[in-house]
Amino acid sequence: MNILIIERQKKMILETVTNNEEKQHIGDRVMVYYNLHKHTFSVRYDDKVFLHADYVKLGDVEFRVRKGGKEMVRQTEQKNVHAFVIGNLLDYCEFPCDNMPQEPTDKIITYDPYKYDSFVYKGTEEPVYKAKEVDMINQKNKLFVINEINSDVLSESDEIEGVPTKYTYITLGLFEKFKTKRYYFNKIVPVKDESPIPNKIKLEGIDGDFIFNKNDIYFKDQSAYIDKSSFDNQNPNFTLKNQQKLSSFIGITSSNVREALEKAFPENWNEQDKIFTPGLRGVYTIGEKTNDPLEDWSIMNYFDTKDEIHSLLYLKYFDDLKEGKEINDIVEWMSDLFKNDDEYTRMLVDRQWDSVKNGLELERLSVKNFLDKVGSDNVTYYPHGSKMDRWNGVDVTINGVNYQIKPLKTFNEEDGKYYINTYGMRDYKNKKSVNKIAFSSRTKVIVFDNYNYDVLSKNKAVFNEEPLIID
Numbered sequence: 477m478n479i480l481i482i483e484r485q486k487k488m489i490l491e492t493v494t495n496n497e498e499k500q501h502i503g504d505r506v507m508v509y510y511n512l513h514k515h516t517f518s519v520r521y522d523d524k525v526f527l528h529a530d531y532v533k534l535g536d537v538e539f540r541v542r543k544g545g546k547e548m549v550r551q552t553e554q555k556n557v558h559a560f561v562i563g564n565l566l567d568y569c570e571f572p573c574d575n576m577p578q579e580p581t582d583k584i585i586t587y588d589p590y591k592y593d594s595f596v597y598k599g600t601e602e603p604v605y606k607a608k609e610v611d612m613i614n615q616k617n618k619l620f621v622i623n624e625i626n627s628d629v630l631s632e633s634d635e636i637e638g639v640p641t642k643y644t645y646i647t648l649g650l651f652e653k654f655k656t657k658r659y660y661f662n663k664i665v666p667v668k669d670e671s672p673i674p675n676k677i678k679l680e681g682i683d684g685d686f687i688f689n690k691n692d693i694y695f696k697d698q699s700a701y702i703d704k705s706s707f708d709n710q711n712p713n714f715t716l717k718n719q720q721k722l723s724s725f726i727g728i729t730s731s732n733v734r735e736a737l738e739k740a741f742p743e744n745w746n747e748q749d750k751i752f753t754p755g756l757r758g759v760y761t762i763g764e765k766t767n768d769p770l771e772d773w774s775i776m777n778y779f780d781t782k783d784e785i786h787s788l789l790y791l792k793y794f795d796d797l798k799e800g801k802e803i804n805d806i807v808e809w810m811s812d813l814f815k816n817d818d819e820y821t822r823m824l825v826d827r828q829w830d831s832v833k834n835g836l837e838l839e840r841l842s843v844k845n846f847l848d849k850v851g852s853d854n855v856t857y858y859p860h861g862s863k864m865d866r867w868n869g870v871d872v873t874i875n876g877v878n879y880q881i882k883p884l885k886t887f888n889e890e891d892g893k894y895y896i897n898t899y900g901m902r903d904y905k906n907k908k909s910v911n912k913i914a915f916s917s918r919t920k921v922i923v924f925d926n927y928n929y930d931v932l933s934k935n936k937a938v939f940n941e942e943p944l945i946i947d
Contacts, residue, residue, distance in 0.1 A: 507562050510618065541589075541594050561610060561619070657704035659701060675689060757774060758772045877911050
């Protein structure tokens with residue numbers, strides 16, 4: 477048997493996980509505030525507090541101050557919760573924590589409602605609205621910036637109380653349940669506003685461009701919503717478009733995106749060989765994000781099947797048309813964009829990375845947990861871009877058996893059916909190379925043959941055959 481052993485990836489997969497316990501909502505976008513009663517941080521997801529922690533690490537961070545709460549503090553001199561740090565949850569230590577990192581001495585961020593309108597750097601009192609990574613340590617100073625976003629920090633003139641005044645969105649949908657009726661703008665991205673309007677928020681996307689009163693818009697994770705009554709008052713003639721893949725109508729398709737990537741970076745394009753699929757190497761790489769110089773598979777290779785990227789390209793296409801740019805060939809236009817518009821391309825790469833990084837981390841952890849339980853000296857690992865990984869759906873081969881491995885969240889049996897809660901689930905029955913599907917956690921591995929099951933959602937599947945359970 478031909479065995480492809482990638483020692484570097486083996487080491488990465490088998491390295492010790494930072495924490496001994498599985499943690500909730502790692503990778504999810506959360507809102508953190510200082511709990512005035514418990515004297516520690518409260519961490520909220522989907523409008524519910526699920527954690528109190530003395531240490532919280534966040535990525536892709538926003539610092540947000542609610543104007544009404546700030547003014548109430550100044551008027552009544554009574555504290556209330558109105559200042560939040562919002563970001564992707566990377567790590568935490570639950571309250572009470574005996575093993576917190578030491579406080580650094582610089583890049584400290586603070587907030588005082590009596591002195592400031594926003595979060596500020598403690599040393600200079602300069603406003604700060606965003607950061608790449610932040611450590612929140614429940615000691616004297618509370619907040620520390622680890623990596624700043626210099627190019628994306630919006631100036632005070634472009635902000636209204638710490639909230640950007642202009643966003644792009646990918647989809648617009650109507651939510652109706654009982655008395656709740658709202659329009660949701662999904663996958664929003666803050667963008668530079670050349671002409672901000674006081675107390676207004678702009679939202680631009682495929683379904684139209686809108687301007688709303690700031691107080692009518694509410695932000696939640698990567699979405700914004702407005703009550704239907706407010707929306708209808710300002711847009712009485714609006715009707716939702718039929719949300720088919722509008723980008724494909726103008727030629728932004730998987731095959732054209734791949735062709736554009738090859739044209740943009742011919743020196744980095746590698747043709748298919750016995751092991752790897754065709755794709756880019758050495759440009760915008762996974763290794764740049766993970767600090768692994770040997771990992772040269774490009775994040776841009778995932779552009780071909782990512783609807784969000786296609787929609788963002790669609791928006792950019794029409795922006796260029798509005799500015800009078802002549803576009804005769806969609807592939808040539810995308811190729812020129814990827815090659816010459818570094819700022820927009822980097823934004824696409826960052827958005828793509830946001831969608832795959834948590835999956836890659838969960839995959840790595842799941843494989844590690846699986847191997848810790850199963851163990852074998854005869855293991856084949858398949859690197860990013862390999863045919864077995866990308867086309868055939870195989871994560872590892874052990875003693876000649878091919879496994880697709882998923883994280884195990886919960887497992888229960890009802891009337892001979894076996895329900896699995898996981899992440900990133902899909903139907904692998906058409907992947908003939910996959911022999912078994914394994915779901916793994918730190919304490920349990922559950923293995924099914926790759927047949928006789930139904931995928932209920934990306935997070936849930938039901939199997940009709942009894943599994944092998946390894947505790």
